[in-house]
Amino acid sequence: MPELPEVENVCRTLQGQLAEGSSLNEIHFYRKDLRFPLPEEIKRNLLGATFESMSRRGKYLLFFFDRGVLLSHLGMTGHWRTTEEKPVLEKHDHVVLRFSPGPYLIYNDSRRFGFLLFVKNREELNEHPRLRHLGKEPLGSGFNAEYLQGLSRGVSRIVKVFLMDQAVVVGIGNIYASEVLFRANVRPNRKASGLKLAEWGSIVMSVREVLGEAIASGGSTIRDYRNADGNRGGFQNQHRVYGREGEPCFVCGTPIKSKVFGGRSTYWCPKCQR
DNA sequence: CAATTTACCTGGGTGC
DNA sequence: TGCACCCAGGTAAATT
Numbered sequence A: 001m002p003e004l005p006e007v008e009n010v011c012r013t014l015q016g017q018l019a020e021g022s023s024l025n026e027i028h029f030y031r032k033d034l035r036f037p038l039p040e041e042i043k044r045n046l047l048g049a050t051f052e053s054m055s056r057r058g059k060y061l062l063f064f065f066d067r068g069v070l071l072s073h074l075g076m077t078g079h080w081r082t083t084e085e086k087p088v089l090e091k092h093d094h095v096v097l098r099f100s101p102g103p104y105l106i107y108n109d110s111r112r113f114g115f116l117l118f119v120k121n122r123e124e125l126n127e128h129p130r131l132r133h134l135g136k137e138p139l140g141s142g143f144n145a146e147y148l149q150g151l152s153r154g155v156s157r158i159v160k161v162f163l164m165d166q167a168v169v170v171g172i173g174n175i176y177a178s179e180v181l182f183r184a185n186v187r188p189n190r191k192a193s194g195l196k197l198a199e200w201g202s203i204v205m206s207v208r209e210v211l212g213e214a215i216a217s218g219g220s221t222i223r224d225y226r227n228a229d230g231n232r233g234g235f236q237n238q239h240r241v242y243g244r245e246g247e248p249c250f251v252c253g254t255p256i257k258s259k260v261f262g263g264r265s266t267y268w269c270p271k272c273q274r
Numbered sequence B: 001c002a003a004t005t006t007a008c009c010t011g012g013g014t015g016c
Numbered sequence C: 001t002g003c004a005c006c007c008a009g010g011t012a013a014a015t016t
Helices: A004-018 A040-046 A121-128 A145-152 A158-164 A173-185 A197-216
Strands: A023-029 A051-057 A058-064 A068-073 A076-083 A093-098 A104-109 A115-119 A257-261 A266-270
Touching: A004 A051, A004 A058, A004 A076, A004 A197, A023 A040, A040 A068, A040 A115, A068 A076, A068 A104, A068 A121, A093 A173, A115 A121, A158 A197, A173 A197, A173 A266
Parallel strands: none
Antiparallel strands: A023 A093, A051 A058, A058 A068, A068 A115, A076 A104, A093 A104, A257 A266
């Protein structure tokens, strides 16, 4: 499901629904694992803890409590919903959190590629084995043409696969990689090491532009993505290449091409992108 | 090493 | 209606 814009929208919605100072007084796991085992230390440490705030790092949601940080990665199909009343459990509901005052938070994930993690000391977040390797935030400082060109030196991978590497830059997945490269006029199958600094520059600009617009539109809903308030995103209607194989390019009319690179479907305009 | 493939899951769509 | 097959927004483990 979710790339950076979708996770960012979930984060903002939850931030608005969970009250700072409320306490987490029920934690229910309805199976013992998702992608990884559900950590029992979440219950040991966070039952009765005070909620402070929400944040996001790459595609991870962070719930900050006075006694530790709960991390949630949504995988492909994970999503959170809230209810004020005691929830009626649906298929693939795996975790329920109860806030007081506040709503119940329910985690549903049909494919179970998502997972939860726990970090006791927030200062150690960046040392966590699953976060340690993460690269720059694309909307933060330090994500620029020089950074990308530096990392791509001597790399044999194509630029599309390189951009999806979370160790390079976080939050870009399969949809936005194609959309970004279209706007930057760069073919997805160019060798990353062969791009000029100016091309990295237009990629950086396109990343900021595409992710910014997608966040503002509520993200992309291709099949089952829903924000935490149950709404679909709107950015799928602004996709220029993703899922448009054979359809005319909005800029030049040439049919959009598609091919699998690195195991993932990739879309581009053979005329606009060089 | 880096790069590529496979594995982890369910569900929706398609073609026979 | 059933079944086999392919595909899906992600990541990590295994393999080359």
